[in-house]
Amino acid sequence: MxxxxxxxxxxxxxxxxxxxxxxxxxxxxxxxxxxxxxxxxxxxxxxxxxxxxxxxxxxxxxxxxxxxxxxxxxxxxxxxxxxxxxxxxxxxxxxxxxxxxxxxxxxxxxxxxxxxxxxxxxxxxxxxxxxxxxxxxxxxxxxxxxxxxxxxxxxxxxxxxxxxxxxxxxxxxxxxxxxxxxxxxxxxxxxxxxxxxxxxxxxxxxxxxxxxxxxxxxxxxxxxxxxxxxxxxxxxxxxxxxxxxxxxxxxxxxxxxxxxxxxxxxKSNNIKNLTECSRLLDEILNRKPNQHLPYVGAAAFSHKGGLHVSAVQKDPKTYEHINPEDVGNTRNIVVSDQSGKSNIISRLKKYSN
Ligand SMILES: [Zn+2]
The missing domain is CATH 3.20.20.70 (Aldolase class I)
Known part of the structure; x- marks a missing residue:
């Protein structure tokens, strides 16, 4: 059909x-x-x-x-x-x-x-x-x-x-x-x-x-x-x-x-430009991007803390509803240092094809 x-x-x-x-x-x-x-x-x-x-x-x-x-x-x-x-x-x-x-x-x-x-x-x-x-x-x-x-x-x-x-x-x-x-x-x-x-x-x-x-x-x-x-x-x-x-x-x-x-x-290839498109608008408006936007926010695929991180490292599907690269976003693993500040320790490179 x-x-x-x-x-x-x-x-x-x-x-x-x-x-x-x-x-x-x-x-x-x-x-x-x-x-x-x-x-x-x-x-x-x-x-x-x-x-x-x-x-x-x-x-x-x-x-x-x-x-x-x-x-x-x-x-x-x-x-x-x-x-x-x-x-x-x-x-x-x-x-x-x-x-x-x-x-x-x-x-x-x-x-x-x-x-x-x-x-x-x-x-x-x-x-x-x-x-x-x-x-x-x-x-x-x-x-x-x-x-x-x-x-x-x-x-x-x-x-x-x-x-x-x-x-x-x-x-x-x-x-x-x-x-x-x-x-x-x-x-x-x-x-x-x-x-x-x-x-x-x-x-x-x-x-x-x-x-x-x-x-x-x-x-x-x-x-x-x-x-x-x-x-x-x-x-x-x-x-x-x-x-x-x-x-x-x-x-x-x-x-x-x-x-x-x-x-x-x-086109399917252009779906990967969504994150870039979202950030472009923030840049033009001189606004800090909302990290928590669905799909395209910087935190949409960030994982913090022991259990989640260890599962995501085994298979990202455990805590992700889609593959971040599909929308041009990245997966981040976040750890807290001694002061309690969060740091991103690994970031997948932007999908390029
Ligand atoms: Zn209207």
Whole structure:
């Protein structure tokens, strides 16, 4: 049986850039984009042209990515004007990217309180904006903002919002857990229900980590039918972060329940570049890497103390869930000296092949 394709969408340069203390320069953006393209993610969301000078400049540059589709981000048209006359949409059209992602409201509470328009007007704004870009032959993604909260409050309306985009030809309907409060079992139930209305092959998941479940929620969405997964390098993102692609990518690739059913666009040799990619972002941000990140952290395969070390030396499988070299990481044996300070006494060389 052939495997189903999962699509990886990176939003480090857009949603990740919303993080407190993060201010990417144009050079930073270029470096990160080129690392993501080399890694082989399917989509790179480069930012919001027209929202700030750096993002506008980034989209004015020519990008010849080998593997990734450059995507620009914006929001659905405003009420009271046509899609053709919306300056926000024009900035996106002029950025000449193959893919365009627009965020729109799907929670009736937000339509009323944040936008102050009627539910009908919001549906029209979603449909007309979608039509505008589909007509221009763009691959169109609709980011359904607050979808899970909206679904819980008024499922009929939330579904009619995503139908408004899907019926006009949106390639992807991305279900966003914008406030990050949804739990994995809720994601499973809701994505299963939604896939009866919009096919799973057209559904994406965009999870925030406010309950520490962004990765788990993304996996739950895939198991319930979603086929595009959005996230950032190291889970960078405002508040508690976005889903961490440095955990999701190796999980899809190395864990049997996923790897036996699904394939991703990233080549097996490139999985070994994940650790390097993770460290590159820290270097650009001038941050000390989080040693305890799953898969790619410096301590992810460090073993301290007698029993563990002696078992690992016999066979690393005793205390390791994967082979560290598979993700470009290293195995460390740590001992404490007399002062109690920990020292790494052996470090496997980086896998080279
Ligand atoms: Zn987000």
């Amino acid at each position: 052939s495997k189903e394709r999962l699509y990886i969408f990176d939003t480090t340069l857009r949603d990740g850039a919303q993080t407190q203390g993060v201010d990417f320069s144009i050079d930073d953006k270029e470096k990160i984009a080129s690392a993501l393209d080399n890694l082989g993610v399917d989509y790179i969301e480069g930012g919001w042209p027209g929202a700030n000078p750096t993002d506008t400049e980034f989209f004015q540059k020519k990008h010849n990515f080998k593997n990734s589709k450059l995507t620009c981000f914006g929001m659905t048209k405003r009420s009271g004007r046509s899609a053709e006359n919306d300056t926000g949409l024009s900035a996106l059209m002029n950025s000449n990217t193959p893919a365009v992602c627009l965020v729109g409201k799907t929670w009736d509470f937000h339509v009323d309180v944040a936008l102050g328009i009627t539910n009908e007007e919001n549906l029209e704004n979603i449909g007309e904006s979608t039509k505008h870009f589909v007509k221009a032959k763009k691959e169109f993604l609709f980011d359904a903002e607050h979808f899970f909260d909206g679904y819980k409050a008024n499922s009929k309306y939330a579904l009619s919002c995503i139908k408004a985009a899907y019926d006009q030809g949106a390639r992807w309907i991305v279900l966003c857990d914008t406030n990050g409060g949804t739990l994995p079992h809720e994601v499973s139930n809701i994505v299963s229900e939604v896939s009866k209305v919009v096919p799973g092959k057209n559904l994406g998941i965009h999870a925030h980590n406010d309950t520490g479940n962004a990765v788990a929620n993304s996996l739950a969405a895939v198991l319930s039918g979603a086929r595009q997964i959005q996230g950032t390098i190291n889970g960078l993102g405002e508040r508690c972060g976005n889903a961490n692609l440095m955990s999701l990518i190796p999980t899809f690739f190395l864990k049997k329940d996923f790897s036996s059913k699904f394939e991703i666009g990233i």
